[in-house]
Amino acid sequence: MRAVRFAEYGAPSVLKVVETDVPEPGPGQIRVAVRAAGVNPIDVKVRSGSMSGGEPLAAPRSLGSEVAGVVDAVGDGVTDVSAGDAVAGWPIGGGGYADYALMSVYAAKPDALTWEQAAALPVAGEAALRSLRALKPGRGETLLINGASGAVGALATQIAVADGVTVIGTAGPANLDRVRALGATATTHGPGLADRVRDLAPQGVDAVLDAAGHGALPDAIALRGGVDRVVTIADPAAFDLGVPFLSGGPEDQTADVLRTLLEAAAQGRITPPAAQSLGLDQAVRAHELLEGRGSGKIVLIP
Template sequence: MRAIVFTELGGPEVLHLADVPAPEPAAGQVRVRVEAAAVNGWDLKTRAARIPGVPLPEFPAVPGLEVAGVVDAVGDDLTGVRPGDRVVGFADTGGYAELALTSTFTLVPDGLDPTRAVTVPVSAEAAHRVLRVLGVTDGETLLVHGASGSVGELAVQLARRRGATVIGTASPANQDRVAALGATPTTYGPGLVERVRDLAPSGVDAVLDTAGAGVLPDSITLRGGTERIVTIADPAASDLGITFSSGARRDPDELAEDVTSLARGELTTTLGEVLRLDDAARAHALVESGRGGGKVVLAP
């Protein structure tokens, strides 16, 4: 099968198309003929440099954490799914390929395009995880940094479901987008503390940083300490005594609920550019530049 691989660490240019053996499903897995594979920040990190505490990938490595497509083979001990079903889930093998394996997945509702469905798994998992860590509840005020990003936009919507008031930081170009999600928008940069205090005179109860844009010191000032501040993007967290949340909790029931909500219009995600599989290097460059316009997706 065709897949995007890299055989050394480096920039987007190390990604190239190659023929690799097709994976075979083990017990509990399905093999998917990939219709859409999302490009995530983790793909870029593991391609670009060695990550402390994370072993180097086995070369040739196929990137890609989430896939949507049509089941073409089912492993043993698996019921409720059969060849021909369309599913979306977390890839057990690299998703930038014609075929991929997944063991945490859900059926894609009729009418939901796979390029839309594939925007959900990683971002929704991260949003649910950090809201649980923060313990956001009805009546509280949550500050979300990077509220227009893939994780931020879902965190805003899920926090609103919990009954929270949300203030979301984003670039000037994305203020309307944040407001449409149900948050009160404001911008980054000098004066952030004063702007947030004007919007929340009683203070903020919790802060989520999805942007990694150096906002943690201001967040500490707004909270009056480091409690109930979580980042998924700023490595300075440990030096500041702030929680850095990582390590996915892959829950198929939660994924099914979120994909169904997306299909019903109860949740929204932002789809950016959809590119061909052999445009993977361009896709990575787009994501690194911040000009992807939403979740960038490869469509084999």
């Protein structure tokens, strides 16, 4: 089978399509023929070596932390799916950029969703749900979401609005209409954010989700009068400012979370991130686009 791997940290050009053995599912695992694989900022960080701590790469590594595909084989103990079923979820070991991937956490893909839509939901959707669980915005409260036009921010906005939360969402000038379409009050990010938000919410904001970074945390802290109910998934300055950085982990990646997201999308309660599709052999281009920002969600199609 084909898989995208890299043998050294560096620019997108280190990504190579190689031929490798088709993996065999172990106990509790399934193998899927990948129909779409999401490309995410974490992939860029892993490939570039920014998370390596300066250590060299010990062996070639794969990428891809969300996929949708058709069950191809099942391991011992798997009884909830069988060959031919359509599923989406998180591939084991981040090996989603490939013709086949192994999975142990997955959920059925609704017929109403395309492969691209299903593959675009697990990472961003889980991050959105995790952030909202941490902040617990309630009906009638006001939530500021920095980066409301991005994949995570847009999903968090839709979920919060549906729960009766008033959302103020930031975005670049070109994406303000998109944020309004999600049900939020839109404003631009950047210098003067705190003053603009005070004009829109003179009663104050009850919580802040920073889904974009770009130095918004000082304004968030000023608006809240401290770090209470301020979280980020994007700005490492959080560690110096005393703001929780919600990085997530395997314990957050559950089949229940997947079912919640996929069913909500199938029923039209949330709209999956609009995805640009590229071929598996265009992984380098996908990373170039992602690093250039403003490209939106990208999925690879084997």
